[in-house]
Amino acid sequence: MSNRGEQILLKQSTVLMFAVAIAGIVTGFISGSQSILFDGFFSLIATFIKVLMLITAQLIAKESNQRFQFGFWHLEPMVLLIEGSFLLLIAIYAFLNGVFGIINGGREIELGLVILYAAVFTVIEFGYYFWVRRKNRTLKSTLIQFDNISWLVDAMLSVGLLISFLTALALTHQGYAQWAAYVDPAILIVLALSMLAPAFKILKPALRDVLGIAPDALDDKVREALEIASARHGFEGYKTYVQKHGRARFIEIHIVLPSGYPLTSVKTLDALRKEIAELLGKADSARWLTISFTGDRRWIA
CATH class of the missing domain: 1.20.1510.10 (Cation efflux protein transmembrane domain)
Incomplete structure (x- = not known):
């Protein structure tokens, strides 16, 4: 725009x-x-x-x-x-x-x-x-x-x-x-x-x-994207947070990777981030996206 x-x-x-x-x-x-x-x-x-x-x-x-x-x-x-x-x-x-x-x-x-x-x-x-x-x-x-x-x-x-x-x-x-x-x-x-x-x-x-009420449409879209990604990669769990201020959309995603997940390098995580970002639709300057990974479920509790 x-x-x-x-x-x-x-x-x-x-x-x-x-x-x-x-x-x-x-x-x-x-x-x-x-x-x-x-x-x-x-x-x-x-x-x-x-x-x-x-x-x-x-x-x-x-x-x-x-x-x-x-x-x-x-x-x-x-x-x-x-x-x-x-x-x-x-x-x-x-x-x-x-x-x-x-x-x-x-x-x-x-x-x-x-x-x-x-x-x-x-x-x-x-x-x-x-x-x-x-x-x-x-x-x-x-x-x-x-x-x-x-x-x-x-x-x-x-x-x-x-x-x-x-x-x-x-x-x-x-x-x-x-x-x-x-x-x-x-x-x-x-x-x-x-x-x-x-x-x-x-x-x-x-x-x-x-x-700061979470927008339902955005929340559903993020959860749908994580369900698809989880089915593909076998995530053990995830937690999502969304908020909207005007046209700006803030999305925070925390993913629990299963024990023994084949993590060869940081590039593996970056590839996962890119895949999830694409599932969420085309990026723009008004979208703030944070995706983190952990092996301990306590970090997303």
Whole structure:
């Protein structure tokens, strides 16, 4: 994966999202629409998250040092955890704001301005989302993948705003202006609920990585490879440990060789390591693999 390409996309995404945020906040204040204002503040928070993602991508590209001897991979799930948490908190805030708006009798807003805003940004945000998704098929970046979720969420918000404001306009023209006032807070509630799924989609894997929970798929893959190697070479036993931090995968394998195993030189062990590594799939810079051998089972207890 090209880290340079990843950073370029993150920079573009950050600048464009900041522009969307400013437009949303300004439009929200002028029109009096709390839902547009919410959309703007969501975009502003997303901008700050994108800055963190860009910094993380730059750190990951650097070599490890004495303080961070395994590199900076651990920062990736931490940033995603922050993003997911912000999405969840802003969704809760929006929901409560919408409920109180309905209780207080709704809000009068400038429909012409907000309809124009929602229509323009629906096109921009969906267009950018699909363009980035196509670019990431080559990059295969986890940061870009989750960063792009914010564009999908923002695009969905804009579609919801457009449909709802057109509904409010129709109600006004039909002589039901008193009901049109409830559209803005109602949108806020719907938008808040629609953001819960994307928030949990980001939070779940990020939280697993931060807590150090062993990824099931990787654990199964390592055990399957060791079963094959054991059947071929008659290992007396083995112990495996796996952990994942963002795109980095840490694999530790300890193998017990049987008494009298034909060990002619260190090259024999290196050949075993190479065979097991190939069983685990193609190696890359994000895979940390340690394989050790012993003749005493107590070392793996």
